[in-house]
Amino acid sequence: MNELIFFVNKVLVSGMVLGSIYALGAVGITLIFGILRFAHFAHGDLMTLGAFVTFILTVMAAALGIVAPIPMAILVLPLAMVIAAGLALGIDKGFYEPLRKRGAKPVILLIASIGVTLMIQGLIRLFSGVSTRSFYADTPKQIFRIDMSFLGASRPIVVTEPQIWMIGLTIIAVLALHFFLTRSRLGKGMRAMADNADLAQVSGINTKLVVRVTWIIAGSLACLAGTMLALDVTLKPDLAFNIILPIFAAAIVGGLGQSYGAIAGGFLVGFAETMAVFNWAVLLRPFRAGLPDWIPNDLSIVPTEYKLTVAFTILIIVLLVKPTGLFKGVSS
Amino acid sequence: MIRRAALLYFGLAGLIILVALVMGAPFTVRLSVEALALSLIALGLNIQWGYGGLFNFGVMGFIMVGGFAVTFISVPVNIEFWGSEGPFMLLKVLIAAGIGALLIMGANRLHRLGASPRWHRSAQVAAWIVAYIMYRSQIDPAAKYIEAEAGFVGGLGLPVIFGWMFGGLLAAGIAYIIGKIALGLRTDYLAIATIGISEIIRALIKNMDWLTRGTLTVSPIPWPVPRPQDYQAFGVDTFNSFVFARAGYLAVVIVVVIIALFLIQRAYGGPWGRMMRAIRDNHISAASMGKDVKSRQLEIFIFGAVLMGIGGAILTSFAQIYDPGGYQPINHTFIIWVMVIVGGAGNNFGALFGGVFIYIVWVLSEPISQAMFINISQFSEGVGWGAIPDIESRSLQMRVFVLGLVITLALRYAPRGLIPEVVRK
Amino acid sequence: MALVALENVEAGYGGAPILKGINMEIDASDIGVIVGPNGAGKSTALKSIFGLLKVSSGTIKFDDEDVTNSLPDRLVPKGLSFVPQEHNVFTTMSVNENLEMGAFIRRDDFSDTMDSVYEMFPPLKEKRNQPAGELSGGQRQMVAMGRALMSKPRLLLLDEPSAGLSPRYMLEIFEQIVKINASGVGILMVEQNARQALEFASKGFVLANGQNRFTGTGKELLNDPEVAKSFLGG
Numbered sequence: 003m004n005e006l007i008f009f010v011n012k013v014l015v016s017g018m019v020l021g022s023i024y025a026l027g028a029v030g031i032t033l034i035f036g037i038l039r040f041a042h043f044a045h046g047d048l049m050t051l052g053a054f055v056t057f058i059l060t061v062m063a064a065a066l067g068i069v070a071p072i073p074m075a076i077l078v079l080p081l082a083m084v085i086a087a088g089l090a091l092g093i094d095k096g097f098y099e100p101l102r103k104r105g106a107k108p109v110i111l112l113i114a115s116i117g118v119t120l121m122i123q124g125l126i127r128l129f130s131g132v133s134t135r136s137f138y139a140d141t142p143k144q145i146f147r148i149d150m151s152f153l154g155a156s157r158p159i160v161v162t163e164p165q166i167w168m169i170g171l172t173i174i175a176v177l178a179l180h181f182f183l184t185r186s187r188l189g190k191g192m193r194a195m196a197d198n199a200d201l202a203q204v205s206g207i208n209t210k211l212v213v214r215v216t217w218i219i220a221g222s223l224a225c226l227a228g229t230m231l232a233l234d235v236t237l238k239p240d241l242a243f244n245i246i247l248p249i250f251a252a253a254i255v256g257g258l259g260q261s262y263g264a265i266a267g268g269f270l271v272g273f274a275e276t277m278a279v280f281n282w283a284v285l286l287r288p289f290r291a292g293l294p295d296w297i298p299n300d301l302s303i304v305p306t307e308y309k310l311t312v313a314f315t316i317l318i319i320v321l322l323v324k325p326t327g328l329f330k331g332v333s334s
Numbered sequence: 335m336i337r338r339a340a341l342l343y344f345g346l347a348g349l350i351i352l353v354a355l356v357m358g359a360p361f362t363v364r365l366s367v368e369a370l371a372l373s374l375i376a377l378g379l380n381i382q383w384g385y386g387g388l389f390n391f392g393v394m395g396f397i398m399v400g401g402f403a404v405t406f407i408s409v410p411v412n413i414e415f416w417g418s419e420g421p422f423m424l425l426k427v428l429i430a431a432g433i434g435a436l437l438i439m440g441a442n443r444l445h446r447l448g449a450s451p452r453w454h455r456s457a458q459v460a461a462w463i464v465a466y467i468m469y470r471s472q473i474d475p476a477a478k479y480i481e482a483e484a485g486f487v488g489g490l491g492l493p494v495i496f497g498w499m500f501g502g503l504l505a506a507g508i509a510y511i512i513g514k515i516a517l518g519l520r521t522d523y524l525a526i527a528t529i530g531i532s533e534i535i536r537a538l539i540k541n542m543d544w545l546t547r548g549t550l551t552v553s554p555i556p557w558p559v560p561r562p563q564d565y566q567a568f569g570v571d572t573f574n575s576f577v578f579a580r581a582g583y584l585a586v587v588i589v590v591v592i593i594a595l596f597l598i599q600r601a602y603g604g605p606w607g608r609m610m611r612a613i614r615d616n617h618i619s620a621a622s623m624g625k626d627v628k629s630r631q632l633e634i635f636i637f638g639a640v641l642m643g644i645g646g647a648i649l650t651s652f653a654q655i656y657d658p659g660g661y662q663p664i665n666h667t668f669i670i671w672v673m674v675i676v677g678g679a680g681n682n683f684g685a686l687f688g689g690v691f692i693y694i695v696w697v698l699s700e701p702i703s704q705a706m707f708i709n710i711s712q713f714s715e716g717v718g719w720g721a722i723p724d725i726e727s728r729s730l731q732m733r734v735f736v737l738g739l740v741i742t743l744a745l746r747y748a749p750r751g752l753i754p755e756v757v758r759k
Numbered sequence: 760m761a762l763v764a765l766e767n768v769e770a771g772y773g774g775a776p777i778l779k780g781i782n783m784e785i786d787a788s789d790i791g792v793i794v795g796p797n798g799a800g801k802s803t804a805l806k807s808i809f810g811l812l813k814v815s816s817g818t819i820k821f822d823d824e825d826v827t828n829s830l831p832d833r834l835v836p837k838g839l840s841f842v843p844q845e846h847n848v849f850t851t852m853s854v855n856e857n858l859e860m861g862a863f864i865r866r867d868d869f870s871d872t873m874d875s876v877y878e879m880f881p882p883l884k885e886k887r888n889q890p891a892g893e894l895s896g897g898q899r900q901m902v903a904m905g906r907a908l909m910s911k912p913r914l915l916l917l918d919e920p921s922a923g924l925s926p927r928y929m930l931e932i933f934e935q936i937v938k939i940n941a942s943g944v945g946i947l948m949v950e951q952n953a954r955q956a957l958e959f960a961s962k963g964f965v966l967a968n969g970q971n972r973f974t975g976t977g978k979e980l981l982n983d984p985e986v987a988k989s990f991l992g993g
Contacts (some may be wrong), residue, residue, distance in 0.1 A: 041522040097742050109389065109521050110745060113675065116668055117741035123664075124735025128728055187863065190852070194860045197849040204809070204843060206835025206864040206910060247533060250526045257523075298474075307541045314530035321519055321527060 003155035017273035022172035025268025026227035027249035030220035036196030036259035036279030044124035047122040051224025053232040056082040083222035088222025127239045165231035248313035257327025272279040278303045278312040363580040371648040373689025376673040378641030384680035386634035388615035394666035395532030400646025404497030405656040412488020423476035430472040434465025481542040494558040498647040505643025513632040541657040553655035678751025703732035768817035770807040779969040790946040795966035796955040801949040840912035847903035850892030876905040888985030897928035917948035
């Protein structure tokens with residue numbers, strides 16, 4: 003039974019956590035792609051930036067002597083999301099909008115987003131140094147151990163407090179996005195513009211407003227995802243740069259431009275990663291005595307150090323077998 | 335246009351002389367070698383992006399492959415490895431991989447034997463899984479054994495020049511595989527796919543300790559010309575030995591760059607270049623005129639990768655150390671893009687200029703920002719705000735910001751680069 | 760006073776102008792039909808009214824107000840609506856949502872307008888929750904027109920509403936156009952099926968080479984032997 007608990011901890015809980023972060027990032031990328039038709043490479047750094055904004059607010063709140071029953075980062079998160087949305091708008095105004103006005107091709111915008119990536123990274127490291135920070139410098143992370151002894155297991159299922167927040171907030175964010183896109187006038191306008199930008203313009207939809215709303219949503223979701231990631235691990239300047247690639251894989255696997263696809267893609271990639279590096283031999287351990295000797299002790303599909311390659315292998319297979327993604331993305 | 339290019343090159347020469355006066359000769363010669371090697375890589379990207387319109391965000395992967403190639407060829411033979419069971423075990427790995435490849439190829443051809451599409455697909459998946467398991471069952475123990483007994487496989491002890499050539503060749507082979515997989519994709523997908531593949535290459539090289547020694551690094555890697563210590567052995571003083579040795583290396587690199595430039599310019603001026611431009615600007619109409627767009631694009635992708643591989647090899651042998659942990663997308667992919675965009679995509683002299691110029695900016699922005707920070711720090715200390723902590727590591731980050739700023743400014747104010755493509759009718 | 764008036768309009772896509780001084784006037788009671796050979800600038804004329812390309816000289820007045828080079832998001836609230844020839848529905852959105860998008864600029868309750876659109880095109884009502892991309896060509900054209908009507912326009916611009924439709928659907932669409940006009944909406948349309956369209960047109964414009972060649976009522980143009988010979992295929 004302990005082996006099964008190990009599986010739950012290593013694969014299901016980790017996959018859920020990873021999937022939440024990937025999903026929130028991929029939704030932003032897919033929305034931006036749907037509206038503006040370019041792959042926004044700086045999204046990972048938008049996440050890092052958001053996490054740093056939250057961190058600064060947390061420090062400020064602590065300095066003001068504010069105490070709360072929930073982690074301070076969660077308390078200041080709404081404000082941080084607003085600030086991050088503003089930053090995203092500013093980045094668009096400063097760097098992407100002038101290029102769009104000139105009628106630059108999406109590829110040029112993609113290259114510009116690389117420039118933005120480098121600038122954000124440079125600035126963050128300039129101000130914060132390269133050191134690693136933790137949201138839990140003073141108070142230790144609360145850890146929940148769910149006792150599984152009634153199933154005959156001696157080990158508990160382990161979930162940390164930020165992980166629970168992360169999964170809960172992801173569900174809330176996804177539901178909010180769903181209602182926004184299907185119920186509100188602006189959300190439908192966004193879908194219309196992603197579907198057919200020319201017709202949206204002809205219909206009198208204020209396309210500039212839609213673009214702004216897109217950046218606001220993408221920026222605030224990026225802040226949420228970045229903060230969650232920083233809470234779960236630690237806050238580093240290259241926090242999200244390392245996960246931008248799996249996030250892109252998630253967005254493409256889900257079909258670029260498809261919000262629901264991006265969410266599904268995020269969880270798919272998240273679980274695939276945890277399952278690929280999981281040592282399946284663990285599950286065989288109870289039957290070890292009855293099994294032949296030649297079965298090795300390590301049955302992970304790929305060694306842990308190759309975790310990053312899992313997302314790409316999925317991506318490449320999807321691109322080759324079903325290039326529009328599993329949920330039929332927009333073609334451009 | 336030619337006047338403008340000449341003026342820019344004069345300015346660049348002036349900048350290099352200025353650097354030499356301030357920073358000294360050994361530093362400047364080293365800077366020049368690295369800048370030219372990166373320019374060679376930028377020329378490779380210019381072929382792919384400027385001529386072919388192919389988006390390659392995996393430059394780092396090719397540079398790493400080139401570095402591995404020169405290490406493998408030129409590092410001395412590891413007798414411990416050849417005396418052990420290692421070669422035999424690797425032979426078994428090769429056989430397992432070969433059988434696996436045959437299985438996959440067989441499964442790919444199954445539909446010719448009349449298998450239904452569903453059977454065909456399942457057989458393909460099964461073949462891949464079996465091949466992977468066979469390969470892993472051989473490679474895992476072999477890798478463990480070699481790492482324990484001999485450290486790593488070592489090199490072949492051949493002249494460095496062969497290593498550079500092998501770098502180009504190996505990069506070409508990998509470009510062929512990548513091109514076969516990814517070139518049919520849309521631009522943005524291609525960008526992500528290439529960046530992903532380069533990350534996979536990095537993960538492999540970093541972790542295949544038995545082959546590359548991974549993060550343990552390999553050194554010293556020999557030079558094609560006498561090294562500083564060789565001069566010192568003849569009684570030349572340290573300062574001059576560095577200048578002489580690096581100048582010798584520089585001369586070899588200049589020859590390589592000139593040969594590459596000559597060949598590309600000739601090819602580009604001829605019918606091949608015309609066809610490439612036609613494909614880039616409108617591949618649909620080019621296809622309708624009977625041009626085999628896909629294999630032409632593959633050709634150009636491989637061609638560019640060869641230069642990247644050679645450039646990577648030159649960089650590694652110059653540094654005398656192969657450290658897979660030292661490769662970062664910023665320093666090895668994005669900076670090359672900045673070079674090509676700022677220099678002028680589609681113009682070789684633009685890419686060359688961009689390569690040298692951007693590298694100088696990149697290297698110099700560190701000491702300049704450091705000086706700036708020290709001044710600001712002294713100022714803030716003077717007014718009682720305290721000094722800025724960690725000036726060293728912070729000012730190092732300044733250059734990342736500068737790089738980003740340069741590329742966004744270039745895209746906005748000089749989208750065609752400083753020495754733009756000459757549009758030939 | 761004309762609802763929309765074009766005076767010596769020159770326009771194009773940046774290169775040589777495609778329209779070389781066009782004049783047109785449409786009243787609220789009119790059905791205007793633009794006919795002419797390929798490349799005459801028929802669609803260009805519609806697009807120039809709707810701000811989709813640059814007017815380099817001349818003026819366009821809507822309701823006596825100068826709207827030259829105004830963008831759609833300003834024109835739609837003033838009472839103009841445009842149905843493009845192709846890609847004229849949001850394929851991933853339901854019929855209902857397509858209509859809602861037509862009413863994007865409206866802040867009031869538009870359910871009665873929607874009811875009247877469904878009344879006008881009964882087949883749409885049963886498919887209201889289906890994605891528009893799954894509908895047939897004729898039904899899509901209905902969605903496109905319905906979407907354009909949702910903003911309660913005073914002038915409806917239609918670019919080849921019958922293109923690619925079977926004759927049965929073509930007649931149905933034409934019938935609806937006459938009905939829409941009867942409810943007080945001015946119509947200006949480009950049509951390939953010139954004979955059928957001129958039958959019910961109160962104004963006809965024959966364009967060639969970006970210039971007006973003949974102008975008159977639909978009947979006049981149909982009866983003009985020269986128009987018939989050169990532009991209506993004998």
